Amino acid sequence: MLHQEFIHKLEDLLGKDRCTFSPEDMVAYSYDANPEKRAQPEGMVSPKNKEEVAEIMKLAYAYDVPVTPRGGGSGYTGGCVPVQGGIVMAMDRFNRILEIDRDNFIVIVEPGVVVQDLQAEVDRIGQMYPPDPASVAFATIGGNIAENAGGIRAAKYGVTKHYVMGLEVVLPTGEIVRTGSKCVKDVAGYNLTELFVGSEGTLGIITKAVLKVVPKPEARRTMTATFSTLEKAAEAVSAIYATGVRPATLEFLDRISLEAVEKAIAFGAKxxxxxxxxxxxxxxxxxxxxxVEKIQTACEQCGVITFRKAQSDEDREDLWKARRALSFALCEIATEWEDDDISVPIARIPAMIRKLDQIAERHHIIIANFGHYGDGNIHIGMTTGKNGGPFPMKAKQEVVAAVVELEGRIAAEHGIGCVKVENLHWNIDEPTMNLMRRFKTLLDPKGLLNPGKVMPKG
Amino acid sequence: MLHQEFIHKLEDLLGKDRCTFSPEDMVAYSYDANPEKRAQPEGMVSPKNKEEVAEIMKLAYAYDVPVTPRGGGSGYTGGCVPVQGGIVMAMDRFNRILEIDRDNFIVIVEPGVVVQDLQAEVDRIGQMYPPDPASVAFATIGGNIAENAGGIRAAKYGVTKHYVMGLEVVLPTGEIVRTGSKCVKDVAGYNLTELFVGSEGTLGIITKAVLKVVPKPEARRTMTATFSTLEKAAEAVSAIYATGVRPATLEFLDRISLEAVEKAIAFGAKxxxxxxxxxxxxxxxxxxxxxVEKIQTACEQCGVITFRKAQSDEDREDLWKARRALSFALCEIATEWEDDDISVPIARIPAMIRKLDQIAERHHIIIANFGHYGDGNIHIGMTTGKNGGPFPMKAKQEVVAAVVELEGRIAAEHGIGCVKVENLHWNIDEPTMNLMRRFKTLLDPKGLLNPGKVMPKG
Known part of the structure; x- marks a missing residue:
């Protein structure tokens, strides 16, 4: 239960219209895109400037109240779910694009700006903000930075951290720090920016971000290529890279995914x-x-079955159809899926898929794999099927073990959140985990900022 | 004076051939490329594996001995100069390329590998390690990571930090941690890698690095373009970027630099x-x-005087001649130069040059500017001339003030070292400086690892 005094102080600070403590309002702040992780906070505050954020943190520290920052709520690992109650800090009022510095390829934004809105703004001046996760229409820049979001262009353009040049951050204890700058070459002091990127709101609350943008590519070409097996496709990927061509996007669907989509939308797969x-x-x-010619030749040398090139924007939409229909199509196989988001060094994707096939066989489950081939990021869907029994959780642990065996990562672009906390030790050894914990404790000695996320209990 | 017991323990650990305490040997470890900063250590140790590094740090902690790590010694800000004595840890035995993972575009190296050797190795398999500072022939990877080195390709390819995917680091107190991974998409735990990159050996000693490489570009083209003023050249740069073309290299020489080179090698400047x-x-x-055509058109629209295109490798060398002759040519103007390495957002280079001109005029000094236009990095040489009087140090402070006014950085690619420590506050505000100090103290409570560098005394 929140202390009445704490509530009054928040109301004095923000006014009653920017905080709420009524239980019926709490539902809206209890979830993200992961249906299994829900937890209601006891209050919600909606600050509109960094000073208010700092004051809220100081109050939370005075009254020992957990604070969970929230962006668009579109994460998959419960990063914004207030698992220890307390208050949610909604960042939606930080919704301004503060500066578009066209000549310097820089934008300065508040964290509540929706990614797609930023993309549209910079597109208008012939530039591009490359990170492009599937949730762009509702995810916020702050959430993307907190989760170090990736997306479909990471093969060529990298992930969110490659575009964050500087941050303004309110520390858990209320100090306001500024990291980085507008300069590409900047070695003034320690690089703190990257420590906050991907820290899932556990080390500080982002109140401003200096982002890099790039010239908008003059043109693009879209192709699809099908192969008898993913091994064949993998050979083609190696052959493509060997030509020196670096695709911006290199997505894949495995057999199960392909069959599901074909069944759902009959797009013409053989x-x-x-x-x-x-x-x-x-x-x-x-x-x-x-x-395109080099890619086609590379695919042909590796036994491509069908190679399609988009000749128009309409064609492009057509080629994307299979990828876009996937989530929907998989629902036809089963309504309950155990999802995972992992990455391996790209050349090990076929080995990973073989291991996943073995796991599927061993546990009599269906595993559908798809995702971002070009950066080694596999999205894994596992199910016992429509009328299958309960899911064998051991299979999930076997996936983690397979990832580690191939020098992969148990979390690629969806964060650790509260969902993968207990698995982090698979990737992070004890001395390194200890160091991470010491950083967390240094910044947040009471452990009040987004508790229960990223770091397992020591 | 080093404690005799400490010396004996080091000799026991490493053998007498891998440590020395004789004063005459110490000269070799007393300097970097900055002629003004020299300081002799009291001993030198040359470990060959991480366990030895850890043991040395534990001994140093037990006997309160400062430890200064050393790579190629080619830095410009005294980063490897043992300003508080103690021992130098020479990393030259860490000289192996451990793994070249061609399919995954990854190399794993020890920190003592010379950058040029790594570049040559990956070039042989059709790949490229982009960071390319002028010192590649002797600088080591470890030093490049410690300083977050840049170079001539940063305009398109970024700086060293963009290529460091993971590190093995021995902490000041001897723990060994592993950061990052081989995966592009990796959100498993906090991103500690970037905290160590650019920390100039003050937070830990790098013993292994996982580096990203890229496909070697199929071809390149080299051009030079001359203009009446740097403002005109700046307009051309904006016009080039507006075409969407992203040059890999975009270097500049200002009038003083150009005249010096013309005088020295008569390459044909008008x-x-x-x-x-x-x-x-x-x-x-x-x-x-x-x-190339787009670039030429852009230059022509901005009043280019001479536009040259290299038709052959020989031509290319010819076009590079002016840039390469610069250091030598400037010696003809004066033997004593005060150098600086700063960066500003690229579109503000002309404004910065104007401010530098004013400073030169005000103090009756000569300022020659050149460097990496494409990433806003200006190398500034200041002198009172061959028979000039003592250098007015106030001019240096005015340069710093001008940098800050234009939202630039007082250190771009040469580090803070011990040379710029007292100026860091110009870029880093007090709460942020305080946070940096807390990180340093957390990792190095006794302040024994590379003391006197990066952070000013609190």
Missing amino acids: PEEGALLLIEVDGSDHALDAE | PEEGALLLIEVDGSDHALDAE
Whole structure:
């Protein structure tokens, strides 16, 4: 229960219209995109500037109240779910694009700006903000930074951390710090920016971000290529990279995913097609035809079954259809899925898929794999099927073990949140975990900021 | 004076051939490329594995001995100069390339590998390690990571931190931690890698690095363009970027630099030429001619005086001649130079140069500017001339003030070291400085690892 005095102080600070403690309002702040993790807070505050954020943190520290920051709520690992109650700090009023510095390829934004809105703004001046997770329409920049979001362009453009040049952060104890700068080359002091990127709101609350943008590519080309097996597709990927061409996007669907989509939307997959690559290159218009040709040749050398090239925007939408229909299509196989988000060094994707096949066989489950081939990021869906029994949780642990064996990571772009906390030790050894804990304790000695996330209990 | 017991324990650990305490040997470990900062250590140790590094740190902690790690000694800000005595830890035995994982575009190296050797190794398999500071022939990877080195390709490819995927680090108190991974998408725990990159060996000793490499560009094209003023050149740079073309290299020489080089090597500069851009694009051969054409058009629209294109490797060397002759040429103007390495957001380079001109005028000094236009990095040489009087140090402070006014950084790619420690407050505010100090103290409570660097005394 929140202390009445604490509540009154928050109301004095923010006014009654920017905080609420009524139980019926709490439902809206109890979840993210992961249906299994829910927890209601006892209050919600909606600050509109960094000073208020700092004051709230000081009050939380005075009254020992957990604080969970919240962006768009579109995460998959419960990062914004207030698992220890306390208050949720909704960052939606931090919704301004503060500066678009076209000449310097920099934008300065508040964390509550929706990613797609930022993308649209910079697009209007011929620039591009590359991180492009599936949730762009509702995810916020702050959430993307907190989770170090990836998306479909990471193969060429990298992930969110590659675009964060500086941050303004309110520390758990209320101090306001500024990291980084507008400069590409900057070695003034320690690089603190990256420590906050991907820390899932456990080390500080982002109140401003200096982001890098890039010139908008003049043109792009979209292709799909199908192969009998994912091994064949993997050979094609190696062959593509060997040409020196760096696709912006390199997505894949495995056989199960492909069959599910074919069943759902009949887009024309043949029974012998066991893997699909969706490839996009972007850059100077002049260069792209040659790149497409190189990709086609590479695919042909590796036994491509069908190679399609988009000739128009309409064609492109058509080629993306299979990838976009996937989530929906998988619901036809089963309504209950255990999802995972892992990454391996890209050349080990086939080995990982083989291991997943073995796990599926061993536990009599269905595993559908798809995701971002170009950066080694596999999204794994596991199910016992529509009328299957309870899911064998041992299979999930076997997936983790397989990831580690291939030098992969148990979390690629969806965070650790509260969902994977107990598995972190698979990737992080004890001395390193200890160091991470010491950083957390240094910044948040009472452990009040987004408790229960990222770090397992020591 | 080192304790005899400490010396004996080091000799027991490493053998007498891998440590020395004789004063005459100490000269070799007393300097870097900055002629003004020298300080002799009292001993030198040369470990060959991480366990030895850890043991040395534990001994240093037991006997309160400062430890200064040393790579190639090619830094410019005294980062490896043992200003508080103690022992130097030479990392030259960590000289193995441990793994070249071609399919995954990853190399794993020890910190003592010379950057150029690594570049040559990956070049042989058609890949490229992009960071390319002028000191590649002797600088080591460890030093490059410690200083977050930049170089001539940063305009397109970024700096060292963009290529460090993971590190093995011995902490000041002897624990061994492992950060990052081989995976592009990796959100398993806090990102500690970047905290160590650019920390100049003050937070830990790097014993292994996982580095990213990229496909080697199929081809490149080299051009030079001269303009009457740097303002005109700046307009051309904006016009080039507006075409969407992203040069890999975009170097500049200002009027003083240009005149000095012309005087030294008579490469054909005309009196009316007051600025030179050296531009390289790389990528798919097919695309480059069109890119060169766009660049040429952009330059022509901005009043280019002479535009030269290299038609051969020999031509290329010729175009690079002016840039390469610069250091030598400046010696003809004066033997004593006060150098600086700063960066500003790229579009503010002309404003910065104007401020530098004013400073030169005010103090009756000569200021020569050159460097990496494409990433806003200006190398500034200041002198009172061959028979000039003592250098007015106030001019240096005015440079710092000008940098800050333009939202630039007082250190771009040469580190803070011990040379700029007292100026760091110009870029880092007190709460942030305080946080940096707390991190340093957490990791190095006795302040024994590379003392006197990066952080000013609190």
